[in-house]
Amino acid sequence: MAGNFCPFLPLLLVMSSLLSGGSGEAVSRDQDGSVNTELWCVAKNNAEDAALQGALDWACGPGGADCSPIQSGGTCYFPSDVLTMASYAFNSYYLTHGLADSSCFFGNTAALTSLNPSKGNCKFQSSSLVNNGSSLVSPISTGQGPAYGCSGITMQWFSFLFITHFFMVVLLVTG
Template sequence: MSLSVNLAFFCSFLSLIFHALFIVVKAQNNNGNGVVVSTQLWCVAKNNAEDAPLQQAIDWACGPGGANCKLIQQGGPCYDPTDIQKTASYVFNDYFLKNGMTDDSCSFDNTAAITSLNPSYGNCKFPASASASNGSFSGSTAAAMGSNSADFSACDKILGTIWFWLLITIHLFFVILQVN
């Protein structure tokens, strides 16, 4: 490659790095409010969990654990005697929502895991509500990621900045040099 092409790539790369850092610093200095991300979480049975431990966890959650197990009983919309994972998932999720939505409230002797994929099926609707604040869960529906996070989805802000147009101008300048 010629020197001008190498220089063009180098300048473009430096401009992109500088602009990315500018966006991060600007987002971090956003009055300390941080970035708010909306998410939903569920506690479900792990795919590789054995049936016996799942049944023990269901029995405990529906008994001393205090989970609402009416919907998994015969005639309920979540009743499926052929799929213990679906049954356990509904019970685990109910317990999880009632008990602080923490990693501990979604363990069940390591047979459960937290997911952002909605496990609802047919008429069986799994309620969801969660948030994360610096990695710990709380009971709202928005997740505040703290003041050290940045929003990189603001493409309209990038197009409106002088750095973007400066980068385009520099790049076009070196392309013209290359053609001549």
């Protein structure tokens, strides 16, 4: 019987991801029925520390990101965790520069995610708090170059759908 659902799993995955919206999830619905997905710009796990530090310095300097929480004594100051501190700076830059895919590149050291990167008292603001239903701010082209190939959001959705599909198949086969 599980084999009968296989051709429909990709469609079901897309539909369920669009229609879900429980607490703790990064997907919600407005009163008008439109779907909002919370997004954060974070440092890639496989990025070199030196590249992350350079991009972090740029975001907090010429990029104009609000980096006060990652300064000494701030709620997101983790001197031995460059990944978290870079993620905070990248996300701040992304939120203040139009929520465009190109605002979350940083020399290919960053990507968009729908997984909340907040940890403890270090809270990351999401894109849904910036997009209040009115038109978004126009992107400013002060990033470190365009994203080549697939956009970060495209890769995030593909990864999400692939992983979800895998687990649904495992559940159908074993359940």
